[in-house]
Amino acid sequence: MAKHIPQSLLERAAEMYDLGSALRGPAPAAQPEQARAPVPAPAPVPVPEPTPEPMSVAVEAPKPAPAPAPEPARPVFTAPRTAEPAGEVAEINRDVLAANGFIVPGAPMNAIAEEFRLLKHTLLSDIAAARRQTEEQRRTVLVCSSQPKEGKTFSAINLALSLAGEKELEVLLVEADFLKPDALAKLGIAGGPGLVDALLDNDSDPEAFVIRTDVPGLSVLPAGAKTNNVPELLASDRCREVLAKLAGNQRRIILFDSPPVLMASHAIVLAGLVGRALVVVRADQTTEADLREAIGLLQGCEISLILNGAGLAVTGRKFGSYDGYGHED
Numbered sequence: 001m002a003k004h005i006p007q008s009l010l011e012r013a014a015e016m017y018d019l020g021s022a023l024r025g026p027a028p029a030a031q032p033e034q035a036r037a038p039v040p041a042p043a044p045v046p047v048p049e050p051t052p053e054p055m056s057v058a059v060e061a062p063k064p065a066p067a068p069a070p071e072p073a074r075p076v077f078t079a080p081r082t083a084e085p086a087g088e089v090a091e092i093n094r095d096v097l098a099a100n101g102f103i104v105p106g107a108p109m110n111a112i113a114e115e116f117r118l119l120k121h122t123l124l125s126d127i128a129a130a131r132r133q134t135e136e137q138r139r140t141v142l143v144c145s146s147q148p149k150e151g152k153t154f155s156a157i158n159l160a161l162s163l164a165g166e167k168e169l170e171v172l173l174v175e176a177d178f179l180k181p182d183a184l185a186k187l188g189i190a191g192g193p194g195l196v197d198a199l200l201d202n203d204s205d206p207e208a209f210v211i212r213t214d215v216p217g218l219s220v221l222p223a224g225a226k227t228n229n230v231p232e233l234l235a236s237d238r239c240r241e242v243l244a245k246l247a248g249n250q251r252r253i254i255l256f257d258s259p260p261v262l263m264a265s266h267a268i269v270l271a272g273l274v275g276r277a278l279v280v281v282r283a284d285q286t287t288e289a290d291l292r293e294a295i296g297l298l299q300g301c302e303i304s305l306i307l308n309g310a311g312l313a314v315t316g317r318k319f320g321s322y323d324g325y326g327h328e329d
Contacts, residue, residue, distance in 0.1 A: 076169050091214045093188025100186065103161045104153070105215045116162040118233045119306065123159070123278070124166075129255075129303065130275060136247035137275035139253045142176075142301065144267045145296035150282035151308040153183050156257035159278075163253055164218035170249060172210065176256040178230045179264055181223035183257045189213070194222030198242050199233040206242045221246075234269040243273055262296040272300040279303060283310035 009229060097104045103113045123141070131137045143156035155253060160173040175183045184191050189211065197207040211220050233239060246254060256274065258267040271277055277298050294302055 049128060052300060054145050057106070067180060074183045074292060076082075086152075088212075089188045089214050090211050091222070092218075096186065102186070103158050105161060105164070108279045112158065113162065116158045119159060120162045120166075123163075123276075125238075125306075126276065126302070126304065128239065133275045135159050135250070136244060137273075139247055139250075139252065140243065140256070140274040141259055142256045142267060142270050142274045142277040142298075143280065143306075144258045144294075144298075145276060145280040145282070146251040146262050146290040150260070150280050150286055152260070153177065153186065153257050154309060155280050156255055157183060157186060160218060160255050161215065161256075164215050166217070168251065170217050170219070170252040172219050172221060172246060172252055172254045174254060174256045175223040176258045176266065176308075178223050178226075179259050179267060184222055187213070187220065189220060191210055192224075194224030194225060195242070196233065196241050197226035198224070199236065199238055200227070202238055206245050231265045232274070234266065240273065261297055262290060268297050268299075271298040274301050276302045276304065279307050280306045280308050282308050285309070 044170065061111070081186070092105070094104050094107075098107070101112065103116060107113075109117075114242060143150040143152050143159065155169050156173065160171050163169055163171045175181045175191070176195065177183065177195065181191065191261045192209075192211075195206075198204050198209055206221075208226070209221060211222070243254075256270055256275075257271055261267045261279075267277075278292070279294060279298070291305075
């Protein structure tokens, strides 16, 4: 009997480990001429001579009027300053991506790009089929692993780049590995204020920390400030409010690159907020005991597996040995 060959990394991983996974006008001028009205009666001939003097004064009076002219220049100078930050776009370093085996936007399709295309469509199908979750939950996905160096950051970045290729979607990659925030560095983007800062400041707008990139449809959110109480911040009502605002864009899928499940509690807390967790399994490295323990800790969301670092053949076509696909975090 012909052996069934799974069609994606999700299926192959599940089969391998057997896991189902926000005027008043001025007062009227006095009439001084009425006070002088009786004076002109006895006026002799010389009286008209002083009259030109007030006339000349009246003519010269408007000369100081041009003085306020410089005032309108102020808003013209300040307006561009507020407009410039809104147009800033971070440039992703394609050379760094290529050197480290990532998908390169705009480059020809290769084995890795094809594998993540299959993974992308499987994920989108799962999101569309989810019925027990809210709209916001379905579009929030956690990418994690049981232990370090199993490829979860590599997988999160490639999945984000692949999803950004969908014309009807926007992708937000959140740098949620607060202990080792290096996802942005691997894209060639400098870090800065991010998710933690939004959680610490109740009056802040989470969208103000989102960085747009020069890859259409792809934005990133840095981890942000260093603090020792990140798990408590993630479990707060403020975090739910922040995630709801970030997921308010119905075209957006949010990917969280979190720490390994068995190394920190961040992923466990996030699992209760998202709709789905993608657990990266490293071929010939991840043990079944670690995987089962990690999955047991990820409560409250749907779970799928991503098989990393393995070669395969699909319908007779070999996609490659994945020498670059087995990268560490």
